[in-house]
Amino acid sequence: MQKEIQNFYHQLQEKGIIFSFSGPISQSLLEGIGQTLKQKMSLEETSTNVIHKVFSIFVELMQNIINYSAQRVTPEEAEQELSYGVLIVGKEEEHFYIISGNYIHEDQKGPLQEKLAKIKSMDKDELKQYYKQQRRLQADDASKGAGLGFIEMARKATHPIEYEIANMENGYNFFVVKAVI
Numbered sequence: 001m002q003k004e005i006q007n008f009y010h011q012l013q014e015k016g017i018i019f020s021f022s023g024p025i026s027q028s029l030l031e032g033i034g035q036t037l038k039q040k041m042s043l044e045e046t047s048t049n050v051i052h053k054v055f056s057i058f059v060e061l062m063q064n065i066i067n068y069s070a071q072r073v074t075p076e077e078a079e080q081e082l083s084y085g086v087l088i089v090g091k092e093e094e095h096f097y098i099i100s101g102n103y104i105h106e107d108q109k110g111p112l113q114e115k116l117a118k119i120k121s122m123d124k125d126e127l128k129q130y131y132k133q134q135r136r137l138q139a140d141d142a143s144k145g146a147g148l149g150f151i152e153m154a155r156k157a158t159h160p161i162e163y164e165i166a167n168m169e170n171g172y173n174f175f176v177v178k179a180v181i
Contacts, residue, residue: 019089024082030062053156053181054096060149061100069102101176127155
C-alpha cells in the first residue's frame, strides 16, 4: 500500500495539484480548507487578485457540492447533513484551475446543462449583463440561489468554464466543472 500512496502522491505533483479532497463536505470543513488554501497560495507569492479569484471559485464549487450533491448522509449525532464530492485545485504553467465533481439527480441534468451552455456561450460583457439581470430575478423554489455562482465563476475565469455530466446508474449523473484562473 505504501508504494500505491507514493505513486499517487507523485501523480498529483506531476499534474500540478496543490490540493485534492474527496469525501463528505460540510460548511465547517469548507472554512478550514479555504484558510489553508489561501495560506498555501500566499507562500507561492501569488497575487492577491488571483488568490481572491481562486478562493471565490473554490468556495462556490464547495457550496455547490454542499447544496446540490445527490450523495448525502446525516450522521446520528451530527448537527448538519454531509454532502459528498471531490474538489481539486492545481496549477498548470501560470494558471490555477479548480475542478469539482459530485453526483446529481437525473432531473437536475437538463436545467444544469441549459444554464451552463448559456453561460459558456457568453463573452465577459454579456456575462456582466446576465449577472445583473439574474440578480434582479427571484430565485426559483428548487434553487438555493439565483444561479449566480456559475455566472460569477465564468466572469472570474480566464477561460470559458468547462463541464461534463456523465450518465450513471439508478437515476444519477456525475457532474464535473472546471474553472481556470
